[in-house]
Amino acid sequence: MVNAPRIPSDVPRPPAHVRRNRVLMIAGVVLLVALFVLALVTMNLPTWQRFVTGMQRNFWPLMRGLVRPETEVFGLAWRSMSETFFMAILGTALGALLAFPISFFAAGNLLGGTRWALPGKALLVAIRTFPELVLAIIFVAAAGPGPTAGIMAMGIHSIGYLGKVFSDVIEGIDQGPMEAIRAAGGNQLHTFLYSVVPQVLPEFASHVLYRFEINLRAATVLGMVGAGGIGLPLIQRLQFRRWDEVSMLLIVIVGFIIVVDAVSSRVRNRLV
Amino acid sequence: MFNSIVEWVVSLMGTLGAPGVGIAILLENLFPPIPSEVVLPLAGFAAARGELNVYAAFIWATVGSVLGAFLLYWLGAAFGAHRLRQIAGWMWLVEPSDVDKALEWFSRYGRWSVFFGRLVPDWSALPQIWPPLIQTIQIAYVATIVGSLLAMPIVFLASSNTSTDPVTLWIARTLLTVLRSIPDLLWAALFVAVLGLGALPGVVALVFFTMGVLAKLGSETVEAIDPGPLEALRAAGAGRNRTIVFAVVPQVAATMVSYILYVFEINVRASVVIGLVGAGGIGQLLLRYLNFFDYTGVAAIIVVIFAVVLLIDGFSVWARSKLI
Numbered sequence: 001m002v003n004a005p006r007i008p009s010d011v012p013r014p015p016a017h018v019r020r021n022r023v024l025m026i027a028g029v030v031l032l033v034a035l036f037v038l039a040l041v042t043m044n045l046p047t048w049q050r051f052v053t054g055m056q057r058n059f060w061p062l063m064r065g066l067v068r069p070e071t072e073v074f075g076l077a078w079r080s081m082s083e084t085f086f087m088a089i090l091g092t093a094l095g096a097l098l099a100f101p102i103s104f105f106a107a108g109n110l111l112g113g114t115r116w117a118l119p120g121k122a123l124l125v126a127i128r129t130f131p132e133l134v135l136a137i138i139f140v141a142a143a144g145p146g147p148t149a150g151i152m153a154m155g156i157h158s159i160g161y162l163g164k165v166f167s168d169v170i171e172g173i174d175q176g177p178m179e180a181i182r183a184a185g186g187n188q189l190h191t192f193l194y195s196v197v198p199q200v201l202p203e204f205a206s207h208v209l210y211r212f213e214i215n216l217r218a219a220t221v222l223g224m225v226g227a228g229g230i231g232l233p234l235i236q237r238l239q240f241r242r243w244d245e246v247s248m249l250l251i252v253i254v255g256f257i258i259v260v261d262a263v264s265s266r267v268r269n270r271l272v
Numbered sequence: 273m274f275n276s277i278v279e280w281v282v283s284l285m286g287t288l289g290a291p292g293v294g295i296a297i298l299l300e301n302l303f304p305p306i307p308s309e310v311v312l313p314l315a316g317f318a319a320a321r322g323e324l325n326v327y328a329a330f331i332w333a334t335v336g337s338v339l340g341a342f343l344l345y346w347l348g349a350a351f352g353a354h355r356l357r358q359i360a361g362w363m364w365l366v367e368p369s370d371v372d373k374a375l376e377w378f379s380r381y382g383r384w385s386v387f388f389g390r391l392v393p394d395w396s397a398l399p400q401i402w403p404p405l406i407q408t409i410q411i412a413y414v415a416t417i418v419g420s421l422l423a424m425p426i427v428f429l430a431s432s433n434t435s436t437d438p439v440t441l442w443i444a445r446t447l448l449t450v451l452r453s454i455p456d457l458l459w460a461a462l463f464v465a466v467l468g469l470g471a472l473p474g475v476v477a478l479v480f481f482t483m484g485v486l487a488k489l490g491s492e493t494v495e496a497i498d499p500g501p502l503e504a505l506r507a508a509g510a511g512r513n514r515t516i517v518f519a520v521v522p523q524v525a526a527t528m529v530s531y532i533l534y535v536f537e538i539n540v541r542a543s544v545v546i547g548l549v550g551a552g553g554i555g556q557l558l559l560r561y562l563n564f565f566d567y568t569g570v571a572a573i574i575v576v577i578f579a580v581v582l583l584i585d586g587f588s589v590w591a592r593s594k595l596i
Contacts, residue, residue, distance in 0.1 A: 044470075045470075045475075054466055054467040055466065062466065133457065141562075217454075221461065221549075225548070235549075246465075250462075258450070
């Protein structure tokens with residue numbers, strides 16, 4: 001019989017900071033679990049039974065539908081996904097066009113001091129605060145249902161994100177070329193056009209593409225509030241629990257997004 | 273919970289009369305969730321119906337308010353500026369110097385700031401915001417924990433250096449790609465249709481969303497670890513699970529916890545909007561205001577959400593800075 005390695009009884013106790021960290025970690029885990037249980041108890045979650053019946057009644061039909069989707073709605077799915085795609089392109093373009101000028105007023109190094117950039121930064125934070133779905137509901141109420149409301153919602157919301165990353169890119173540029181053009185006698189406009197813009201354009205383009213990937217996902221759901229795209233046919237079929245047709249729409253959405261993501265991330269890797 | 277507090281306060285005034293008003297106001301001073309905006313109008317209402325004496329209610333409310341303020345004052349004085357500075361030292365978003373700044377400001381304008389501060393209505397004037405807001409945070413919290421636990425096995429199966437075999441690796445990665453291509457709101461709409469309205473579909477939707485985001489970030493981290501310990505343990509004859517526990521986990525634990533905090537931030541934001549499609553939380557209240565064109569209500573909720581998100585982001589950034 002092989003003897004198991006015996007642990008000597010006089011192993012030194014771990015040093016004080018290790019013991020303290022261990023106690024802290026255990027306390028942290030206990031706190032997390034306690035909060036978790038508290039949340040579950042106070043949340044008024046329905047009974048387990050309802051979860052099971054909901055899954056039986058609707059989840060299995062959905063799974064069956066994914067295996068054998070209703071091919072008749074493929075045409076509709078493809079058309080409305082194309083609309084979604086173009087909405088995302090226009091919304092991203094609108095956001096990028098509007099974010100471009102604003103970002104220069106949120107970049108401290110162009111304005112000669114961080115504090116001059118504060119109003120611009122505050123504006124961008126304020127824009128980011130409004131979720132695009134809320135904007136979409138407001139625009140649908142104001143401009144009527146249709147893709148225009150969705151494009152505007154995405155455009156406005158994208159300003160907040162793009163303006164922020166644009167200004168971060170500008171603040172991170174190399175000051176050398178700016179000084180060089182100034183030393184060669186160039187004026188403000190020359191410095192801007194020939195040293196700032198060429199440095200930031202590739203990174204701007206990469207961020208715009210990334211935002212486009214996010215907006216394409218957002219555009220698929222904006223239709224649920226009437227703002228155009230595939231969300232409307234989807235939510236209608238979800239409400240009537242037509243799972244075979246829902247599956248077809250889901251397959252088209254997921255497939256489309258996976259392909260666009262793959263292409264876009266490849267282009268982004270080339271850019272930066 | 274909130275409604276039961278209000279009911280309790282109302283019954284207190286009913287049984288005790290004017291002294292009850294005093295006690296309610298005293299408690300309101302010490303315990304912010306009891307809104308004075310509920311106590312005083314009700315006292316006025318009872319007085320107008322002749323159930324309360326106006327002057328007695330007035331005097332008792334003043335006594336209660338002053339007593340409550342004195343109790344708070346005593347608490348603050350007993351606690352002391354020194355300990356406050358210590359707390360500010362380890363808390364997030366504040367520095368010890370901020371305490372000094374506030375104290376200096378108070379010694380200069382203290383009298384006026386207290387006078388005007390007591391006149392400004394606080395956010396407890398919007399009582400209907402709190403229960404759904406708390407539910408929103410609960411949805412995000414529960415979903416983050418469950419989703420993180422479920423994501424852990426996928427993390428290791430989707431990393432080329434810890435997966436069992438190429439087929440499992442491919443399946444895990446494909447699963448992740450599909451999970452990540454579905455936006456949070458689509459998950460929410462899907463599970464509202466499957467499970468009905470309420471917080472449950474919100475939690476389930478965010479669990480799937482969390483798995484997609486976290487497993488992707490996690491497997492990228494696992495693939496980037498130092499292969500040395502891995503090879504050492506394999507050479508010593510450790511099995512796959514032991515290799516993961518003793519060579520991979522120690523290297524990625526801190527990063528993973530910081531990713532979980534990051535996903536929690538995302539989930540808090542997401543749990544606000546998933547209510548718009550019926551998945552519980554403050555989004556449902558937001559939707560009601562939007563449908564009634566009550567844009568002041570919408571703005572109030574947005575401001576509250578913004579403050580909460582900022583607070584949680586601040587906490588999360590602070591916790592992550594302590595981790596790495």
